[in-house]
Amino acid sequence: MLKIIKVTGNSLSPFFLSGDYVLVSTSRQSFKRLQIGDSVIFSHPEFGRLIKLVRTNNPEIEILEVEGTHSNSISSHKLGPIPYSTLLGKVIFHFKQSGG
Amino acid sequence: MLYKFIQAIDHIHPLLDAKAHCDVPCGIYDPISAQIDALTVVRMMDLMAGLAEGDEKARVDFHNSMSRYIAVKEEHAEKAKNEIRVIWGDFIKDAHVEKYPELPNLVHKIMQIGSKCRQTADRDNGLAFVESINKFAEIFWAIKDVKTKKANAPYAPGLEMVYPDL
Numbered sequence: 001m002l003k004i005i006k007v008t009g010n011s012l013s014p015f016f017l018s019g020d021y022v023l024v025s026t027s028r029q030s031f032k033r034l035q036i037g038d039s040v041i042f043s044h045p046e047f048g049r050l051i052k053l054v055r056t057n058n059p060e061i062e063i064l065e066v067e068g069t070h071s072n073s074i075s076s077h078k079l080g081p082i083p084y085s086t087l088l089g090k091v092i093f094h095f096k097q098s099g100g
Numbered sequence: 101m102l103y104k105f106i107q108a109i110d111h112i113h114p115l116l117d118a119k120a121h122c123d124v125p126c127g128i129y130d131p132i133s134a135q136i137d138a139l140t141v142v143r144m145m146d147l148m149a150g151l152a153e154g155d156e157k158a159r160v161d162f163h164n165s166m167s168r169y170i171a172v173k174e175e176h177a178e179k180a181k182n183e184i185r186v187i188w189g190d191f192i193k194d195a196h197v198e199k200y201p202e203l204p205n206l207v208h209k210i211m212q213i214g215s216k217c218r219q220t221a222d223r224d225n226g227l228a229f230v231e232s233i234n235k236f237a238e239i240f241w242a243i244k245d246v247k248t249k250k251a252n253a254p255y256a257p258g259l260e261m262v263y264p265d266l
Contacts, residue, residue: 003116004106004109004115005115005116005117005118006110006115006116006117006118007117007118007120008117008118008119008120008189009119009120009189009190010120010182010185010186010189010190012120014182016120017185017189018120018185018188018189018190019189021103021106021107021110021115022118041118047119048119049116049117049118049119050118050119050120051118051119051120052120068120088118095102095103095106096103097103
């Protein structure tokens with residue numbers, strides 16, 4: 001299944017800017033094949049729905065580590081491990097704002 | 101085109117959003133970084149102009165210094181733009197835009213002048229960059245109910261800056 005989600009905030013700037021849209025695949029099959037640098041959307045118990053980059057993927061235990069690209073992003077340590085069960089999807093297309 | 105289409109749908113039926121916040125969420129926002137970056141851009145333009153006036157074009161030192169000034173100008177123009185984007189994306193809310201409707205155009209103007217500062221060595225662009233970011237700082241502090249004052253920066257190029265009056 002596919003969904004379109006709006007990005008808010010600039011933790012992934014300059015790759016994703018606030019106001020961009022992303023097309024995400026919610027297929028659980030794709031989670032095991034996530035690569036370092038892929039973008040994912042997940043629900044975090046403290047910070048809510050977030051978009052971050054995959055830092056490590058451990059398909060055996062179905063856990064990811066994620067990170068932002070901005071210097072002020074929440075650290076991977078603070079976010080903690082991200083279980084597959086909290087993943088909402090993998091970004092498969094990016095609709096950028098014009099200009100730049 | 102596709103972006104505009106999705107944006108139109110989003111306005112009619114708001115889509116889910118995902119935060120890419122510059123998170124911690126620390127709440128530490130300050131336009132001073134962008135202001136100093138813009139000032140640095142003007143300083144580099146001045147140094148470039150000063151160097152070009154000399155009769156040393158054939159010397160390796162000339163090229164070495166000029167390329168360093170250009171690189172620093174590039175870097176700080178982009179850093180200023182990014183600092184403004186972070187405040188715009190993470191701090192400014194709809195209510196702020198309603199109160200200061202000039203904000204979207206001002207931010208857009210800063211992005212455009214910042215690019216001009218990278219593309220050219222025209223001091224007027226540098227001055228406009230500093231001025232527009234100062235204006236942004238003025239609104240930013242007004243949103244936070246912090247009074248501001250104007251004073252010349254205590255270092256070259258000594259332009260007038262907007263500072264919080266704490």
